[in-house]
Amino acid sequence: MKPPPFVYRDPNTVAGALEALAEYGDEGKVLAGGQSLVPLLNMRLAQPQALIDLNGVAELRSIGESRRDGRDGMAFGAMTRQCQVEAEASPIPLLAEAISWVGHPQIRNRGTIGGSIAHADPSAELPLVFRALDGVATVTSSDGPRDIPADEFFLYTFTPNLEPDEILTEVWLPLPEPRTGQAFLEVARRHGDFALVAAAVSLTLDEAGTIAGARIALGGAAPTPMRATGAEESLIGANPSDECFSDAARLAAEEAEPTGDIHADADYRRDVAAALVRRGLRTALERAGAAA
């Protein structure tokens, strides 16, 4: 359980990090908080030739308000620690609720928002929030920055849409619209473990109380964090009721493609997905009412 040898580079700027990364290409790995990568190194599941440590890059630690495409939101520098995100997350209730499920306090003291999203674990909380809210990732290479919307960011399990010479530099998440309620629910074997299934739900009502917007995302239910678009569409224009929530939950479970493992089989995960979506919709509705 000791990491293999590697070349260690610790640049102070994004430009310096890109330069170091360019030297090693596929053989270089970016080190953020290390709460997923270092276990992989310790277990020798990853053996990169070089580690480019971003912990000294101060320009990647920031939290600020930011508007994008007419939506108000918050921009997080990729190296912002999860504990700092947790402290500032209240404008985005889904994020605030989800982040307490990320590992444990000691993990959040070191783990970063960018590291978690770039790691692209389909059962992790922050990628799921990013996917549920249609966030935007900014990735930077020596050619400059490019924006990747959340629905194009996750290619497969542990595989983000990043080129070998690119670094995730910023994560943008939108604030909720008026009359919106959000809920994050998770079932894990032990608190702090990765989710067996997690659901991120957001409901927006119009002035008459009809459902104007619905977001339902599932973690641990597919090779990437997924949106249950059929379930979302079934809710648009509906008057909120236990019946339409149950229908949407059933649709979401049908859209899920969970696999079984030692912790839970696929059918169980599907059942849990349906239960979490149903509960999440009810909670989101209550909160949307409270927000009206």
Place this chain on the structure above:
Amino acid sequence: VSEARTVTLCLNGREVTETVPPRLLLSDFLRGTLGLSGTHVGCEHGVCGCCTILLDGEPVRSCLLFAVQTDGHTVTTVEGLTALDGKLHPLQEAFKEEHALQCGFCTPGFLITLVPFLEKNPHPTDTEIREAISGNLCRCTGYHNIVKAVKRASSYQLTATNQ
């Protein structure tokens, strides 16, 4: 491939300079290189919490950090909780009084996690205590006496404040 580096850190209140290979975990640096065996190594992948230390005052896993990353930073281990004359930290006293350990393997991680927690939240509820220690595994105590010890340490602080 990996060139050794010289790091200087503030460890338990004194400056330490050592030359280390980049792949050396902070946990192994503390135990092996510096002989500070109070930091225990359980799982070596960030799950058990035994190796928790304070980095710039915040509890983190030392098995998920490299010694090179501590250059210019402050590290506190369980050895740093005890006064120079050997007097135990009030939380250590409370652990002793409440029998909050049996084998003791997990104890350094609990202590290091709880000291800054009690500084920020001197009078926590049971729920807050259990949330604070959720990242530390103990196989002996069932956690009850650990929670009691935190309550006791909290009451020491209350007494100290009233005096």
